[in-house]
Amino acid sequence: MDFRFTPQEETFRQEVHDFIDKECPKELRGGDVSFFEQAGNLFSWRKKVAERGWVAPAWPKEYGGAGMSIMEQFIYSMETARMRAPAPIFIGALAVAVIGPTIIIYGTEEQKKKHIPKILAGEEMWCQGFSEPGSGSDLASVQTRAVKDGDDYVINGQKIWTTLAHMSQYMLLLARTDPDVPKHKGLSYFIVPMNSPGVTVRPLMNMAGTHEFNEVFFDNVRIPAQNLVGEEHRGWYQAVTTLDIERSNIGSAVGQQQNVEDLIKFARDNQSDGVVRIKSDPALRTELAERYLETEVAMSLSSRVVSMQSKGMIPNYEASAVKLYSMELNQRIANTGVRLMGLYGPLARGSRLSPMKGRMSYAYIRNVANTIEGGTSEVQRNIVAQRGLGLPRE
Numbered sequence: 001m002d003f004r005f006t007p008q009e010e011t012f013r014q015e016v017h018d019f020i021d022k023e024c025p026k027e028l029r030g031g032d033v034s035f036f037e038q039a040g041n042l043f044s045w046r047k048k049v050a051e052r053g054w055v056a057p058a059w060p061k062e063y064g065g066a067g068m069s070i071m072e073q074f075i076y077s078m079e080t081a082r083m084r085a086p087a088p089i090f091i092g093a094l095a096v097a098v099i100g101p102t103i104i105i106y107g108t109e110e111q112k113k114k115h116i117p118k119i120l121a122g123e124e125m126w127c128q129g130f131s132e133p134g135s136g137s138d139l140a141s142v143q144t145r146a147v148k149d150g151d152d153y154v155i156n157g158q159k160i161w162t163t164l165a166h167m168s169q170y171m172l173l174l175a176r177t178d179p180d181v182p183k184h185k186g187l188s189y190f191i192v193p194m195n196s197p198g199v200t201v202r203p204l205m206n207m208a209g210t211h212e213f214n215e216v217f218f219d220n221v222r223i224p225a226q227n228l229v230g231e232e233h234r235g236w237y238q239a240v241t242t243l244d245i246e247r248s249n250i251g252s253a254v255g256q257q258q259n260v261e262d263l264i265k266f267a268r269d270n271q272s273d274g275v276v277r278i279k280s281d282p283a284l285r286t287e288l289a290e291r292y293l294e295t296e297v298a299m300s301l302s303s304r305v306v307s308m309q310s311k312g313m314i315p316n317y318e319a320s321a322v323k324l325y326s327m328e329l330n331q332r333i334a335n336t337g338v339r340l341m342g343l344y345g346p347l348a349r350g351s352r353l354s355p356m357k358g359r360m361s362y363a364y365i366r367n368v369a370n371t372i373e374g375g376t377s378e379v380q381r382n383i384v385a386q387r388g389l390g391l392p393r394e
């Protein structure tokens, strides 16, 4: 594989570079931006990116995207990350990265016209209603029921771990429409307005102390039948596409490289005052070198997914391999980072003395969830083993 850009791709990379250099406020270019401190700058940055048509680079132009090729989108994401500019989809990231593409593939024209422009404008936040207390890894077993009643569906049941449900206007819901057929065949996909009577959202705090996810209860919630996405009872197959889109996420490899580069710089700069443990614990040097090499592997795995997508192929076990490797690597990087900083390592974000503004100590706690969210590492290993390597089911 030739990793060099073609002359056209290089021209495009330079265009993105110049745009960020000129338009992105310096205060946002560091990787440790607080949304609350920089909200004004962040919103004006998002507006500039939207004016350029680059909020959803690979979406078709007819739906307000930039119609970029997958490779251009990759170059765009890499350059944005390399220049430490915040991704413009910090508002409604899930809607732009995952929900929008799903609606573009399976939604009706009416659904696309109604939602896609608002998702692009950052006016609609969405959440993903898949997991339930008894259905996570075995997602096809979801029990939330949607029963056809005249021109409506009536929904009853419960979802859990629903990220940002408390801030979302809509949910993409996976519910059972036929309980009498094999479990994969009786599911359907729906758009549920979160302000519908009968929807209750209850907060769940994660162990990093942030309110990201929730429980969502449905008590005789009525939605119009035209909120069905795709074909009735084909929801499982559509949800699998959504998960592949989610797992193909290509943004993280560059971010991981930056974290490791920042740690290396930190280790070089802070030896004299005894903050860094690199001298008393020489094994840390080899650990940092390993993290550096691993980010190169993550980049290669991501590039493979991008290269498949740009040839019109849909990555499947390959997306699982990237998800598995990158999420476990996120945890290793945070562990190395906290160890490297010695006694300062565990200091929380917000502490005046916490190195790298507490980015590593926060990641150390938050990234525990990385190997659960979007499908656990065990599940990804099963997918790679069965679909990728042709090994038998356990």
Ligand SMILES: Cc1cc2nc3c(=O)[nH]c(=O)nc-3n(C[C@H](O)[C@H](O)[C@H](O)COP(=O)(O)OP(=O)(O)OC[C@H]3O[C@@H](n4cnc5c(N)ncnc54)[C@H](O)[C@@H]3O)c2cc1C
Pocket (backbone or CB within 6 Å): 127, 128, 129, 130, 131, 132, 133, 134, 135, 136, 137, 138, 160, 161, 162, 163, 164, 213, 369, 372, 373, 374, 375, 376, 377, 378, 379, 382
């Ligand atoms: C931060 C975060 C955000 C999330 N956001 C959302 C969201 O927005 N929307 C949403 O719908 N869900 C969300 N989830 C839920 C997530 O998708 C589930 O937690 C995940 O799929 C695992 O399901 P579970 O928690 O029910 O665990 P279980 O499926 O009960 O698994 C328990 C353990 O058993 C293992 N296991 C299960 N089956 C197998 C198997 N066949 N082989 C080997 N091991 C197995 C698992 O790997 C795990 O270690 C989020 C989760 C987290 C942590």
